[in-house]
Amino acid sequence: GIQVEQSPPDLILQEGANSTLRCNFSDSVNNLQWFHQNPWGQLINLFYIPSGTKQNGRLSATTVATERYSLLYISSSQTTDSGVYFCAVERYGNKLVFGAGTILRVKS
């Protein structure tokens, strides 16, 4: 099946810093989504981005489908950005395959 690798596995930032999270996938996909799991365990949809670039406030994402990777940019990080960021892809049959996640800690 398709493999999804996220990097880095852990990231500690000072408040106000910028960061880039990466998601590599091993095959072509129909869907790619980025999620934020907050400290209460809820999965929050960030981006639906099988290709191209999108921006939402301090967050933006780019997927280069031909090269099989996606990037999530967080600018001017805040403590509320802390949590786990997941990338998930769909190749067949509407089921998402998740990466292991990046644990982000933003310190004040």
Add this chain to the structure above:
Amino acid sequence: EAGVTQFPSHSVIEKGQTVTLRCDPISGHDNLYWYRRVMGKEIKFLLHFVKESKQDESGMPNNRFLAERTGGTYSTLKVQPAELEDSGVYFCASSQDGRAVGNEQFFGPGTRLTVL
């Protein structure tokens, strides 16, 4: 528009007991999915309904798990009997068009299951 809702938010049960989790998808969404994250591992797919039909149940771990979606609206996931390794967070998601691929999936807040 209400999002995906799940009940209960947290359940603590003894090994051998039965637990039933409920998911209400976004109104009008044909697709309903169950996923789970156990022991800090990756989030894994369990199964997929299109309306009331099971489209894919390849991720169901064993026959102690039973999912239903009567009438194509809400779904239940029953674990009977529960084992220690079933502890984790169970997520439900829904998406709109049953025929298309690549639909955006919207997740519920999850049910945290603890089996003692």
